[in-house]
Amino acid sequence: MxxxxxxxxxxxxxxxxxxxxxxxxxxxxxxxxxxxxxxxxxxxxxxxxxxxxxxxxxxxxxxxxxxxxxxxxxxxxxxxxxxxxxxxxxxxxxxxxxxIGEETAKTVQRSGLKKIGLLGTVHTMQKDFYKAKFHALGIEVLVPTLQETKNYIQQTLKEELGRGVLREETKKNYIAIMNELVAAGAEGIVLGCTEIPLLIKQTDVPVKVFDTIAxxxxxxxxxxxx
CATH class of the missing domain: 3.40.50.1860 (Rossmann fold)
Known part of the structure; x- marks a missing residue:
């Protein structure tokens, strides 16, 4: 080994x-x-x-x-x-x-999806270091459009999930954000922060969810x- x-x-x-x-x-x-x-x-x-x-x-x-x-x-x-x-x-x-980004992008590619929604920290959603791994494989990446939404995700990741605090209200808000991405054309959702899979599961979203920890x-x- x-x-x-x-x-x-x-x-x-x-x-x-x-x-x-x-x-x-x-x-x-x-x-x-x-x-x-x-x-x-x-x-x-x-x-x-x-x-x-x-x-x-x-x-x-x-x-x-x-x-x-x-x-x-x-x-x-x-x-x-x-x-x-x-x-x-x-x-x-x-x-x-x-x-983690390369492995996730390859997994999305094998699934046949061409457009995915991405949730993560502000850096992961806004900068190219992560999204570029998907773009290199011809996969379009959608993120929340409102800066207020991105800041909310950032805040809850740091102050709640990163401390082991899982709140039902936060889960409902994340589901609403993901549903907005699906409505915008996302064929799947990448949980692009390793804390998010602690809160969100496949059963919470109507499209394929990609758990980056897994x-x-x-x-x-x-x-x-x-």
Whole structure:
């Protein structure tokens, strides 16, 4: 089995899901008492907030360097927004970086969909680092048009889901936002923040939902047992 290095803590709630799902996935593949050989560097999310995501490259670079010193065979960043710096980090770590956006875009492509709605942090919805992975495969990406809506998603991700707080009112609002994207032509919805699948499930939306944690974990497990 290959050893995986995880950059977590962004946030701890989704990192917990990564750890659980990776171990379950490895055991499903290998059976017996086989579980994941992994190393987690868990960042203090408050440090990210103080630096802001735009200036978080140094923190992520330090985390990946710490992981490479433990002889991991690949690295995964346990947050969609952290992939803001994935290309730069990939160039300097010397081991594969399993990219959540690339894996999700390939999964959408295999589904045959050509237009998807994307929910995530403001950075993930507005910047090109994530959407470009879909555009490269000929997939159109729709995001909420109102800045107020994007800010609401950002706020609830940070202050609620990132703290492990799941509110029914927030779920209803997310469903309404996703239904607006479907009405605008989205054939599927990408849950482009690793906290959103804690709140939203396939049964909540009338179109195909792409759970980025599940997709990322599947790619990680496949690598580990390959």
């Amino acid at each position: 290959k050893k995986i290095g995880l950059v977590g803590g962004i946030s701890w709630t989704s990192t917990l899901e990564y750890y659980r799902l990776i171990n379950e996935g490895v055991n499903e593949k290998l059976g017996g008492l086989n579980f994941a050989e992994c190393v987690i560097v868990s960042l203090n999310f408050d440090d990210i907030q103080k630096h802001t995501w735009e200036n978080a490259y140094g923190l992520l670079r330090e985390a990946t360097q710490t992981l490479t010193q433990t002889d991991v065979d690949a690295i995964a960043l346990c947050a969609n927004t952290a992939h803001l710096f994935a290309d730069e980090l990939r160039a300097g770590i010397g081991v594969p970086l399993i990219h 997709i990322h974990v599947n790619a990680i497990v496949d690598f580990m047992v390959s």
